Amino acid sequence: MKNIGINVNSTKDPQYKMLDFIIKNIYSVSRDVNIKTYKDCVGLNAEESNKLDVIIVLGGDGTILNTSGKILGSDTPILGVNIGHLGFLTQIEVNSIEPALKSFFKSEYVMEERSMIECSFNTESGIKHYHGLNDVVLYKGIKNRIEKYDVFVDNKFYNSFNADGIIVCTSTGSTAYNLSAGGPIVYPSLDAFCLTPMYSQFLTARTIVLNNNSLITAKVRKNTGNIFLSVDGQEWINISGSVDVNITKSKYTRKLIRFSNNSFFKTLRNKLTFSREEGEIKKYEDD
Known part of the structure; x- marks a missing residue:
């Protein structure tokens, strides 16, 4: 991944502190990348997206959906960082950005193609x-x-x-x-x-x-x-x-990046707060 786009929802990150933090962490993992930033999808379209290897989206599910609509016709995958509310389509939480980016640059992820x-x-x-x-x-x-x-x-x-x-x-x-x-x-x-x-x-x-x-x-x-x-x-x-x-x-289809340790069922538990005993969940995850 050499050409990386970052699209940030300015209402979720008005002072762009998270954007700066993401850029800093990307360069700490790999200096051999080109980063281009977009604010609220301005300047982002299918032609622009085709110049990128991945688009990192900072926001919630709505930001991912908006980004997906703007790049319609492009196969460039999306990686979501949740700085919104639910973030069901996102893969990275704020407290796990550094290890997640390391996994990303090691290609420790799955590319899902959604209808x-x-x-x-x-x-x-x-x-x-x-x-x-x-x-x-x-x-x-x-x-x-x-x-x-x-x-x-x-x-x-x-x-x-x-x-x-x-x-x-x-x-x-x-x-x-x-x-x-x-x-x-x-x-x-x-x-x-x-x-x-x-x-x-x-x-x-x-x-x-x-x-x-x-x-x-x-x-x-x-x-x-x-x-x-x-x-x-x-x-x-x-x-x-x-x-x-x-x-x-x-x-058209949309490619989304998912990390191997983020199963659909784990996302259901974390995002939709299914009622389960914490110890029981820990037992099954350890197995």
């Missing part, structure tokens, strides 16, 4: 396409009553939901908004979509897990012009009129 999601819909100016790592969300406006959503899978009618909205997420995104809405946790390497209705009137409205090669079409039966669409929570797009939103597997 992404795409949504598209027609507008007066043509078809709009959006790609994300976590999810696509359709949601009613704040002043709106609940809406009726007709959902089709591979052009076959699945069900109608009277609900605030609908979430379709990747396996990676299953631990994000989907989980908050009562959806299941899905192992990140599975090629799956979760379709979760949000706060439906009906108790039987539950998540369905689908192959991510499926085509999901969501139709808003009575669109009052105050329905919003969001991809990875980065931007809320007002969809007016009667719009069919098609959701499929993206042609």
Whole structure:
């Protein structure tokens, strides 16, 4: 790794103390590197990303999702350093930066390639396409009553939901908004979509897990012009009129760096605070 980009969320590191600390630690491990810094993704795009061997992201999950969207089409991997709140997609905590960077430069990590999601819909100016790592969300406006959503899978009618909205997420995104809405946790390497209705009137409205090669079409039966669409929570797009939103597997993927000692289950325990006795966890980790 000779060319390293560092993208910092300035709201999480306003005085750039963590940025300086990371740069200092990188040079203490290897002097033979070129470091370029980016603040809040300014100047960062796919063409710029292709000049880099890795992008280290300082922030939380939102910063990683924002970075991923900015470099869409680039294969440059992302390594997340958590200076945010939850940081489920990040790999390095503040208290483990020095040993983590040493492991990184020794190539003691795993490169994971995560599937992404795409949504598209027609507008007066043509078809709009959006790609994300976590999810696509359709949601009613704040002043709106609940809406009726007709959902089709591979052009076959699945069900109608009277609900605030609908979430379709990747396996990676299953631990994000989907989980908050009562959806299941899905192992990140599975090629799956979760379709979760949000706060439906009906108790039987539950998540369905689908192959991510499926085509999901969501139709808003009575669109009052105050329905919003969001991809990875980065931007809320007002969809007016009667719009069919098609959701499929993206042609793009996202490479994330994971350290070998950070298993998915360890992350679940640490980030989602599963209720387990500390001694019991220690016993299994020692085994």
